[in-house]
Amino acid sequence: MTEKRISHTDLPRLLARLRERGAVHAPLEDETGDAVLTELSSDDLISLRYRNFRLSPKSFLLPQNQVLFRFQDGKEEEPALPDREMVVFGVRPCDAKAMQALDKVFLDGDQNDPYYARAREKTVVIALACTRPLSSCFCTSVGGGPGDGAGADVLALELDADLLLRALTPGGERLLSSVRDLLCDAAPSAVKEAEDRVRAAEEQIAPVKVDGSAQRLSNAYDSPLWASVSQKCLGCGTCSFLCPTCHCFDITDEVRGGTGRRVRTWDCCAYPLFTLHGSGHNPRPTPKERWRQRIMHKFRYAIENFGRPFCVGCGRCIRSCPVGMDIRTVLKEIGV
C-alpha cells in the first residue's frame, strides 16, 4: 500500500475531477461558520478547519427521512434506488467507524436493507484523520483512533502543505487511480510526519474505561443507580439524533387521497412513545428504563450481537446535551 500525496492547492482540482463522476460532498462553512458536508458546485471553497460536524454523516446512508415507497391510487410503487456515485470527503475517523457499525445492522442481517445497501454501495467515503481532537473525544477507548480509517475507503492525513491519501478498500483504490495524474507518491518522511501527528493527537485523548462493559453491565441491570443517573434527563432525542451509530427508526404513512408515501424517519429510545403498545402498556415507562436501554444497547447488547460497542467516542451527545449530561460520567457512575 503506497501513500499518495496531493498539495492543498491542488485539492480543488482533485475534487473537481471527482465531481465528473458523481456528487461530491465536502466541508463548506455555512453563514454561521460551521463546517457542513455540502454537495460541491464548481467554485465552492472547502474548509478543513473543522474539528467535526454538528451532524454525523450517517444521514448519507440512513437519511432522516427515507421514502420506502410511494402510494399511487392506493397501490405501492417502489422507488428507483439512486445509481449515481457519491463521494463524501472529510468524514472524521469516528464517524467512518460508525458506518462500519451500521453495516453490521443493515448489511449483515439475514435480510439486507436495500436502501442502506444501495447508498453504501454508491458512496465512497474519504476520511480525514484528526490532528486536533476535542476534550469530549474518546474514540481511542472504543476501538478507534484519530488515524483509524476503518469504515472509509480512503484515509486522508493532513500535513502543512499536503494531504496524504491512503486507499483502504478496492473502491478507494479505484478512486485514487482515477485521479492518479494529480497525485504523486508520498515520501517516507512525509508519511512518518503524518503518522507522528496522528500519534500526538492520540495522546491528547483522555481514556474512558469501557473494556469489559458487556460483562459489567450484565450485572448492573437491576442497579438502583439507573434512577439517579437518569433523573435529570429531559427526554429529548438530541443524543440519539446526533449519534453516528444510533439507527432506530419509525415507519409512518403520509397519504392524502390515496397518494403519498411510506417513510422511515429517525426515532429514539429516549421517547416514551418508542415502546408504547397499542394497549397502553409501556415496557419502558420512565427515563430510568430508557436510559438503561440506551447504555445497554450501546455497551452490552451491541457487543453481544456484533462484537463491538455502538459508540465511537465522537462526543456529540456530550457537547449537545441540553442539561450537560455526559455519557462518560454515566458509564462511570453505573460501574462500567
Add this chain to the structure above:
Amino acid sequence: MARNPYLPYPARIEEVIVENEAGDIKTFRLVFEDPQSAKEFRYVPGQFAELSLPGMGEAPFGIASSPTEADYLLFSVKRVGLFTTELHSVEPGVRIGIRGPMGRPFPWDRMAGKNLLIIGGGFAFTTLRSAIKYILDPANRSGFGSVLVIYGARTPGEFMYKKELEQWRARDDIAVHLTVDHPDEGWTQHKGVVTTVLEGLKPSAENSLALVCGPPVMIRFALQSLNKLGFADDAIILSLEMRMKCGIGKCGRCNIGSKYVCKDGPVFTREELKALPSEY
C-alpha cells in the same frame, strides 16, 4: 435480486368474520392478488406478518391460519388502536398489504413426537389456532403425541373460532377444555381460570411441551401451575407481544436485551425469556 423486505405483498380481504359477542375481534380472510406472492409467502405456525392499509401504516399480527390451509391467510384482529380500528371498518374487497412472514415460529422440530399441552386465553389464541390446525392435518397428526387444549375466556361469547372449537371437541385425537369466568345459561363446561382446569386435569410433563399464549396475568399463573406439574422451563413455549415496526431486526423498537422480538421471537421458551430483561 432479493425482494425488498419493506414492500408488502398485495392482497385482498375476501371475508370478514366477527369472532366475539363484543364485536371487537374480527377475523380477516386474505387472498394474495397474484399467485407469485402466494408462492413466495411460505410460513410456519407461530410466525407473524405486518398488515398495512395505505395511509394507516402497518401493524404486526400473528398468522391465525395454518399452511395446510393453502388458499388463504387468516388474521384475527382486536380493535385497540388506530390501525385496528380502521381495519375493523373495512369491507371485503378492500386491498391490503402483507409483509412477512416474520419471526421464529413454534419449535416444530422439538415438538415432533411430543405430547402437546396448548393453553390459550382470550384473544391470544390466534397462532395457537394455526398450530392446532397444522397438527390436526391428516398428513401431520401422526407426528405428534396427545394434544390437550385448555382455552379460557371471560364469557362464552368471547371465544374465537367457535365452530372449529366444536369440531375439535367432537374429535377423539384432541382434547379441548373450555373455561369461562362468567358462564351464561346453558354453559356446560368449566368455570374459572385456566389454571384451575389445568391443575384439575394434571397432564403429565413427561415427553410434553406446553404452548402458552394469553394475557400477562393468565401467563403468570399458568407458569406457576406448569412448574408444579413438573414442566421444565425449556418445555414451556411462549409468544411475546411487542411493539414492532420493521419486522426484520433493524428499527430497534422490539429490542429486548440482545434479542429482537421480531426476528429472534416472537416465540421464546421460558428459559430463554428468563435470560432476558423483563421489558415486555
Add this chain to the structure above:
Amino acid sequence: MTASHEIENRLRATAEKLLREKKVDLFLGYEKASLPFRTTPLLLTAAEEAGRLVWNSFCTVNLAVYLPRLFKAPADAREAKSATPPPKVGIVLKGCDARSVVALIQERQVPRENLVLVGIGCPGVVDAQKAEKTLGEHEALGAGEDAQGSIRAVVEDGTEITLYRQEVLADACLECRSPMPAICDLVLGGPVEAKETDAARRRAAEFESKPPDARWARFQEMISKCIRCNACRQACPMCYCKECLLDQTRPRLIGAGTDISDVTIYHLVRALHTAGRCTECGACVRACPMGIDTRLLTRKLSLEAEDLYGYRAGQSADAIPLLSAFAMDDPQDFLTEPSHLPAASSSAQEAEQARRAK
C-alpha cells in the same frame, strides 16, 4: 452586583440548612459539568453534599422544567394509592426561571406551598455555543469568570483568553427586562438592573421591517436545520403536557420527519402553545443542537401579548393566564368583515341587525 463566588457560598449554606432542617426534601441547583461554559442540574437530597452546588454565569438550565414532573398527579386510582406525598422542593431561580415557576403556579402545575424559592439577581448567563464560536479554532479546556464578570477561558496550550461578556451572553439575557426573580422566599446577592429594556422589541422590529417574502425565506432557512429532536420542547418548563399534540399518533397531526412543511408546523404550533406562557428564558435556544433561534417566534408572541392585552407571562401567581382570560373589549380589528352589506335574507336577520345596531 454581588460577586458570583459570594453568592455561591451563600447558596451552599442555604441549601445545606434547608436540607438539614428538613425544610425541603430536594434541592434543585447546579453543579460543575464535564465541559467548560456549562453546568449540569443537581438534584440534591443530602445536606452534606451541598458543597457540590455552584453558582456562576454558566448556570443556564431553567430548573423549573423539573417541577411539573415532581408534582405530577397520579394517573389512576391505583397509582394514587401508592403515591408518596408531594415533596417539599427548594429551587434556585434566576429572574426568568422565577417567572416560569409563577406561570406553573398559575396553571396549577406546582403547589406554591411545597416550594422554597431561592432567587438570585441574574446578570445573564453564557450561551455555550456562542462562547465556543468566539474562540474560533481553539477549544476551551476550562472556563471561569473574573470579578468584573468577564469570562476567562483556558485553551489547549494553557493560554487564557478573556471573552467580552456582552459577546457571549445568551440572546435572551441581552433582551432581559427583569433579571430579578418576581417571587421568591429569599434572595441571594444584591439587586441587578436590567440594561436595555427594548432590545427584544428592536429585534422583532428589525425582522418585521423586511418584506414578507424575505421574512418567510429567513424563517424557512433557519428551521431547515431542525432535526426534530424535541430538545426545545423538552427544555421548556411550560411544555409539560402529558402527551404533546405534536406527538399524537391517533391521529397524527404532523409527519414524523423533517419535511420542511412538518418542521414549519412543528415550530409554529410549539410557539403558539407557549403564547402568553413563555417567560423568555431562552432555554429552547440554548437546548437546540442545531443553533436555531427558536425565540424568533416566541419573542414576537410575547410582544403581541403585551401590546394587545398588557400581559406579561409569569408576573403574578394570582393572575388568570392570558389565554384563559378575556375582556369584552379585546381588540378584534383582525376580524374579517363583509365588504358589502349582506342582502337581507329574512326578517329575523333584519331584527338581528337592528338589535346589534343598538
Add this chain to the structure above:
Amino acid sequence: MQFEGIMNQTQSVQQAASKQAWEPKIVAFLCNWCSYAGADLAGVSRIQYPCNVRVIRVPCSGRINPAFLLRALQNGADAVLVSGCHPGDCHYISGNLVARRKFALLKALLQYVGIEPERVQFTWVSASEGGRFAAIIEKVVEQVRKLGPNGRLAKRL
C-alpha cells in the same frame, strides 16, 4: 377522521379542477350554535355564494386549536376561516372571547413569518345572519383568488 375525509374529497375535486383553472379551496370551521346555523340559513334562504368552502362543524370557536388550522393549510387548503358567535352570544358564555385572543396571536405570528394574512380569517356570524355568512365567504374567496394557491404551508406529498 372526518377532517381527512374532507381533505381527500377536496383534493379529488381539486384534481378534477386543476385540469382547468385553479380554484381556491377554503376550509371553514363553524361553531355549532351560531355560525353553522348561519351557514345553514344561507342555504335554506337560497343565498348564492361561491362553492369553494368545505365546512367543519365544531362545538365552539373556543374548541379550535391553532394546530387544526395549520393542519388544514398543510393539507392543501388555500385558506381557513373560523367563525363563532358574536361576543356575548356564546353558547358556552365565553368560548369565543377566549378564542379571539388565540386567533389574534395566531394571525399576528403567521403574518410575522411571512404568511399572507388572508390565509387565516376569523369572523362572527350569528344563526340569523345567512346573508352575512354568504358575504363573508364571497370576500374570503375573492381575496384568496387574488393571492393564488397556498404554496407556503402546503405539504407536497
